[in-house]
Amino acid sequence: MNSTPVAPNPAEDFEVHPLSGAAARPARQLSGPLAPEAAATLDAQVRAVDLRVPLLEKNDLLAERNRGYFLGRGLATLNLVSSPGAGKTTLLERTLDEFGRQTRCAVVVGDLETDNDGLRLHRPHAPVAQITTGGTCHLDAAMIARGVESLDLAGVKVLFIENVGNLVCPASFDLGEQVRVVLLSTTEGEDKPLKYPPIFKSAHLVLLTKVDVADALGFKRDVAVANIRRIAPQARIIQLSSRSGEGLPEWYDFLRGLAPAAKA
């Protein structure tokens, strides 16, 4: 970071032409529209600071703090993002009932209002914290830090963060997660990755959900997969259905493989 004056110092003194009848005064005492001399004096005080500060510095720092905390506890952390209704909560319900029986899991779930999802996910064997954002369209790292504080993480190996249903805003906010999971359901269009590319671009894993009804909907899985690949060649893709159970073993294998600590 360096700071440099923009303009050189102007001469301290200047002259007012006596023909105008005005008394000679320093420019800073002039009122009304600025005389050119006065503007020059103002310019001289302008300081320019060049820097490279991330606009989301505060969130980024908190996210790193969260990441360190999760790592230190041996927690595998996943941030689940999708449009509303893509099946995040349903997938987590079944995951807690099956995978969660062998490996202790916890959930932080965010919504604009209501604790409906928190209640749906509530299980004696899995601590759940509900965050209501009161209108904010995404979870941020500070909300996660507070949400996690309220959880009993003893023995927990996998922490799921169910983000607010929104395919745009959560893309910009790092929560400190290890894995960003984007869900795309067959009730949406095959071209959604092309229409909402930032979130897919940042995905480590894309889950194509509700594949049991793909045929009935005329949803072309191969087209959707090709579109995901174009935007996010780095992402692993798992096709699954939380209802029929198709693809769930692959999802559970993925969870087991995340961190040695997460192994059942």
Place this chain on the structure above:
Amino acid sequence: MHEVGIMESAIDAVLRQARAHSARRVHRIVLRIGALAGVEPDGLRFAFDVVTRGTLAAGAALEIEAVPARAYCAACDADFPVDGGFIARCPTCSALSADLRSGRELELSRIEMT
């Protein structure tokens, strides 16, 4: 409208700098926004007016410098400009790349103040 949240965070940083320099007014702010940052410059401009109201930065000029996206192709060992939106395809070998070298910037790069 996460642009409002992003701009609030940006103005926080601007005002911190302004106070550190004992500035009375902020005249100009320059942001660098990557083509693939997923943030709308128009949304930022709208948020800027709202967020700066009543602060040292009220009335300041907001300049947004667009940073073009570049990706790296491992097969060709070369950088290339990403001009197909979010699809980074190497112009030489047509391979898709996930290795963005620029284009995700969301940065405050310059403040002018008195």
